[in-house]
Amino acid sequence: MxxxxxxxxxxxxxxxxxxxxxxxxxxxFSESRLREVTNNLMELSRRYLPNSRIYYALKANSNLSILNILRSMGVGAEVVSCGELYKALLAGYGPEDIIFNGPGKGVEAIEFAIKTGINCINIDSEYEYDLIEKLAISYGLKPRVALRIVPEVEAQVIKTGLSWTKFGLEIDRAIELGKKALSSPFIDLVGIHSHLGSQITDLYTWVEAMKKIFGLLNELNSLGISIEHINLGGGLPIDYTLSPIELDIDVPDRFKPVFNEELFFKTLGNMVKEYGLEKMSIFFEFGRRIIAxxxxxxxxxxxxxxxxxxxxxxxxxxxxxxxxxxxxxxxxxxxxxxxxxxxxxxxxxxxxxxxxxxxxxxxxxxxxxxxxxxxxxxxxxxxxxxxxxxxxxxxxxxxxxxxxxxxxxxxxxxxxxxxxxxxxxxxxxxxxxxxxxxxxxx
Ligand SMILES: Cc1ncc(COP(=O)(O)O)c(C=O)c1O
CATH class of the missing domain: 2.40.37.10 (Lyase, Ornithine Decarboxylase; Chain A, domain 1)
Structure with a gap:
């Protein structure tokens, strides 16, 4: 401006x-700003996590023109409903570029996702696991799935990574489902997913979650379950107080985070190295940071x-x-x-x-x-x-x-x-x- x-x-x-x-x-909307922010995130994630991919959370803004721009830049799509899956496909996303989340996907949407052969369905409950397996059997398909866990890490503003919320599986439950998947010819368990919240203003929230995820990976590995990707969800914050003119106004801290994006990717990159997981793919699902x-x-x-x-x-x-x-x-x-x-x-x-x-x-x-x-x-x-x-x-x-x-x-x-x-x-x-x-x- x-x-x-x-x-x-x-x-x-x-x-x-x-x-x-x-x-x-x-x-x-400004296309230049959208491209600038997205390029910057992609560049940083590639620099510190060469094996990472950014997906865009359609729930932030699912306009087809916006999706078309992001798709053309190589950003994947994260969807939470049949409607968002439909819009992603309409915007030209290939099934391999789409991941599916949500605490209430519904039978039709899950069926649609299995038949489309999307990259990953993130399982939110034991019931959903059984439903996906049942549908997979009926179609003779083997969907790629991840387990969405609640790592019991508290974000600062909007919180989704705790078991008092409606989201995901406790870690013990995830291990049980991992064992089930190991012996199932119809479930291809490829990932661990965790989304901690939105407008997360403290980098250490992710660090804590990463440690819990690494612990879970160890447990799964010891059971003979190997995992392809970790999905860390969305939540990067933006500074809502930035303005082209001075506004003398007292705004709560949650709107003006002191957050260093480079340090975010660098810290996660270092952790991945420290745990010897350089080959592991790391997914992000940013919404707010990309488009706000x-x-x-x-x-x-x-x-x-x-x-x-x-x-x-x-x-x-x-x-x-x-x-x-x-x-x-x-x-x-x-x-x-x-x-x-x-x-x-x-x-x-x-x-x-x-x-x-x-x-x-x-x-x-x-x-x-x-x-x-x-x-x-x-x-x-x-x-x-x-x-x-x-x-x-x-x-x-x-x-x-x-x-x-x-x-x-x-x-x-x-x-x-x-x-x-x-x-x-x-x-x-x-x-x-x-x-x-x-x-x-x-
Ligand atoms: C599962 C999941 N992933 C990603 C996001 C995007 O979060 P944000 O817009 O804070 O990046 C959300 C938002 O609620 C979400 O529920």
């Missing part, structure tokens, strides 16, 4: 002009009010219908007034979306903040921010469109991509009022 002549540009595209021409709300800071959401002020106590509110045309994590996880996305980009953003505003819900607000709800502050109390904006001003939420590329809804019957907006050659491509058309009712029966 760059700023000049009172305008802000993303890859040389004037964002105010874009918002005026295409309207708001509008999701905008390639996307912004353009929005607009549509209402304003001043309370008798002087508190100022602005209402935007985007709420948790378009940024669900803002309420689901109290997620922070920097907010900038792009109409008044050159004015100091130093005046405290309460900011709400258009939905008829108290929680549809981009700050802690009054009364809540004193006990457990999770978000800043106010958003700093130019003093004279008013109706019609165009605004930008930053770093919304992951888990935003995917989690969006038509709640309150607001149709979903379009998504545009600024391509590397500067073209503005609509990669998803906006929904119309007709789309809202087209599946309903009167």
């Amino acid at each position: 760059s700023i000049g002549n009172n305008r802000i540009y993303l890859d040389d595209v004037d964002l105010l002009e874009l918002a005026e021409e295409l309207g708001t709300p509008l999701y905008v 800071d390639s996307g912004i959401l353009l929005t607009r002020v549509i209402n304003i009010k001043k309370r008798v106590d002087g508190e100022k509110w602005i209402i935007l045309d985007a709420g948790f219908n378009l940024l669900l994590s803002s309420v689901l996880y109290k997620w922070y996305y920097p907010l900038i007034n792009i109409t008044k980009i050159s004015e100091p953003h130093n005046h405290p505003f309460r900011v709400g979306g258009p939905l008829c819900d108290t929680d549809d607000a981009f700050h802690d709800i009054p009364g809540e903040e004193d006990n457990s502050p999770q978000l800043p109390k106010y958003r700093p904006l130019p003093k004279d921010t008013g109706v019609g001003d165009k605004m930008m939420f930053m770093h919304v590329g992951a888990y935003s469109f995917e989690e969006s809804s038509t709640y309150n019957s607001f149709p979903r907006p379009p998504i545009v991509l600024i391509s590397v050659d500067g073209d503005i491509k609509v990669i998803r058309r906006g929904e119309t009022l007709f789309d809202l009712v087209s599946k309903e029966v009167l």
